[in-house]
Amino acid sequence: MAYVSVESDDRFEEGQEGLQFRSFLGDQSVPTQQNGGGSQATSRGPTGFWTVEYYQPFFDVDTKTVLKRCYTTLLPTSSSYLSTHLTPAADLYGPFWTLTTLIFALFLSSSLASSISAYLSDANDPVDYNFSLLSIAVSLVYAYGLAVPVLLWLALRYLGVGEWSVVEAIAVWGYGQFIWIPVSILCVIPVPILRWVLVGIAFGLSGYFLVANVYPILASAETKAVRLMVIIVALLHAGLAISFKVLFFSYYIVKEVGPTDPLPTDPVGRL
Amino acid sequence: MDHEITASTPLTSTSQFIQADDDDIDEDDIPAFTHPSIQTASPSPDKGKARASEQLAPPFGSVPTVSGSIGSTSGAGAKSSRQTVGGVQVETRYTGVDTLDEPTSKTLTRDLLSIYSKLVQVLYPRRSGSAREVLRDWDLWGPLILCLLLAILLSTNAPPSQSLGVFTSVIVIVSVGSLVVTVQAKLLGGRVSFFQGLCALGYCVAPLNIAALVATFVRIIWVRAPVALAAWAWCIWASVNFFDGSKIERQRILLAVYPLLLFYFILAWMILIQ
Numbered sequence: 001m002a003y004v005s006v007e008s009d010d011r012f013e014e015g016q017e018g019l020q021f022r023s024f025l026g027d028q029s030v031p032t033q034q035n036g037g038g039s040q041a042t043s044r045g046p047t048g049f050w051t052v053e054y055y056q057p058f059f060d061v062d063t064k065t066v067l068k069r070c071y072t073t074l075l076p077t078s079s080s081y082l083s084t085h086l087t088p089a090a091d092l093y094g095p096f097w098t099l100t101t102l103i104f105a106l107f108l109s110s111s112l113a114s115s116i117s118a119y120l121s122d123a124n125d126p127v128d129y130n131f132s133l134l135s136i137a138v139s140l141v142y143a144y145g146l147a148v149p150v151l152l153w154l155a156l157r158y159l160g161v162g163e164w165s166v167v168e169a170i171a172v173w174g175y176g177q178f179i180w181i182p183v184s185i186l187c188v189i190p191v192p193i194l195r196w197v198l199v200g201i202a203f204g205l206s207g208y209f210l211v212a213n214v215y216p217i218l219a220s221a222e223t224k225a226v227r228l229m230v231i232i233v234a235l236l237h238a239g240l241a242i243s244f245k246v247l248f249f250s251y252y253i254v255k256e257v258g259p260t261d262p263l264p265t266d267p268v269g270r271l
Numbered sequence: 272m273d274h275e276i277t278a279s280t281p282l283t284s285t286s287q288f289i290q291a292d293d294d295d296i297d298e299d300d301i302p303a304f305t306h307p308s309i310q311t312a313s314p315s316p317d318k319g320k321a322r323a324s325e326q327l328a329p330p331f332g333s334v335p336t337v338s339g340s341i342g343s344t345s346g347a348g349a350k351s352s353r354q355t356v357g358g359v360q361v362e363t364r365y366t367g368v369d370t371l372d373e374p375t376s377k378t379l380t381r382d383l384l385s386i387y388s389k390l391v392q393v394l395y396p397r398r399s400g401s402a403r404e405v406l407r408d409w410d411l412w413g414p415l416i417l418c419l420l421l422a423i424l425l426s427t428n429a430p431p432s433q434s435l436g437v438f439t440s441v442i443v444i445v446s447v448g449s450l451v452v453t454v455q456a457k458l459l460g461g462r463v464s465f466f467q468g469l470c471a472l473g474y475c476v477a478p479l480n481i482a483a484l485v486a487t488f489v490r491i492i493w494v495r496a497p498v499a500l501a502a503w504a505w506c507i508w509a510s511v512n513f514f515d516g517s518k519i520e521r522q523r524i525l526l527a528v529y530p531l532l533l534f535y536f537i538l539a540w541m542i543l544i545q
Contacts, residue, residue: 059455
């Protein structure tokens with residue numbers, strides 16, 4: 001590939017074959033007419049948002065970094081997450097794969113719980129697992145983990161509040177859901193009180209992480225009313241916790257109480 | 272559909288030029304050579320333009336003026352080219368072979384042989400250099416067949432009310448999963464060609480097909496679980512072999528492999544819980 005360095009005088013000349021290659025390597029060519037002020041020494045050239053190169057800066061992480069960002073969301077000292085851990089830039093790998101792993105963990109634990117409960121129950125009907133739960137999990141988790149931060153960021157931009165980028169918002173929400181993965185694995189155990197306790201712990205930890213990290217952004221607004229948006233964040237998170245519990249963690253062992261009924265009715269009671 | 276080879280391709284950081292191998296052109300593949308058995312064979316209906324005149328008189332002396340490239344599945348002398356259409360890089364393949372004049376069985380056997388050889392290469396890779404070139408001629412027929420096979424196997428074992436849901440989920444998971452893993456590897460800085468990645472990941476689903484077949488007939492959990500886990504490990508090993516050549520940095524290699532683990536594990540789990 002030949003690079004022809006074009007100088008300002010050559011602007012209206014046709015050049016060799018009527019083609020002028022403009023090099024974007026800052027050290028090789030003289031900055032040309034329009035880009036005279038704007039050419040950077042390390043420019044990549046104009047890339048659109050549809051190219052892979054546009055998104056590469058958001059995936060510039062190593063394994064250790066991603067793991068560290070994941071488990072530090074569990075610590076109570078995580079209120080300065082944005083400044084201490086998401087440096088120099090937030091990434092998109094962690095949030096996306098945490099959410100995807102969460103979906104699969106919910107599906108796994110739910111199906112495992114249903115088989116174990118059916119196995120240990122007295123009524124030995126063959127259990128068919130409800131596959132629609134997988135698509136419900138996908139929509140629920142992605143809607144909460146991706147759409148809510150984007151909407152919040154848009155709302156804050158509209159109000160002129162906050163200096164964070166949409167990638168940081170997605171990162172906070174995505175990494176914050178990490179606690180649900182071990183909790184959903186543990187919720188296979190079919191003891192009701194244990195499941196409620198686990199869901200409560202997960203809700204508490206992740207809710208605290210979200211609120212502690214979002215509140216400083218909201219607090220930088222002039223009007224006090226914007227701080228009330230943190231209540232919306234907490235309410236949405238509570239809704240998520242309850243829907244997880246009801247949809248995925250509710251397969252229980254059904255044991256017969258009392259002597260068996262001599263009349264041949266089916267479980268619903270119709271003859 | 273005719274493709275044209277562009278004279279120049281934009282050199283980007285992620286492009287990888289595939290060398291064309293011209294060493295398997297035999298006499299039959301030279302354009303304008305009329306195959307002697309043309310009068311008995313019917314023109315293959317799914318390859319290229321319909322030439323009705325072929326049925327009326329055997330074209331003994333006629334020379335096809337257009338040597339078009341038909342389909343992207345022929346292996347002999349195939350070249351891959353990249354063009355930029357509206358800012359988006361697309362890959363096309365030009366076979367360089369006129370396949371309209373040969374009998375359908377010959378075309379099909381060539382395609383089936385190519386699928387088989389790629390399958391063997393992915394599942395049991397040999398270290399010799401010529402064997403690895405097989406994957407350069409990517410095709411998407413093999414992944415399609417394997418994906419459909421897996422979806423059919425799993426959906427026939429599902430309860431009737433859910434069999435359509437299972438079928439859809441498997442196809443969506445396999446296709447979207449391969450897409451996402453390939454794009455992820457590119458984003459992490461790996462040098463992997465897009466369609467080659469799709470092709471290799473699609474072929475790597477083959478061990479799970481074997482596990483699904485076994486799971487159709489065997490109901491004992493103590494047999495199905497180890498078989499499914501072994502198939503999962505085999506898939507991972509086959510796809511990591513492929514990504515080894517993509518030059519991802521060492522401290523990120525787990526980041527690139529983890530989506531594969533997830534993707535194949537969810538398929539193995541769906542096989543297990545039938």
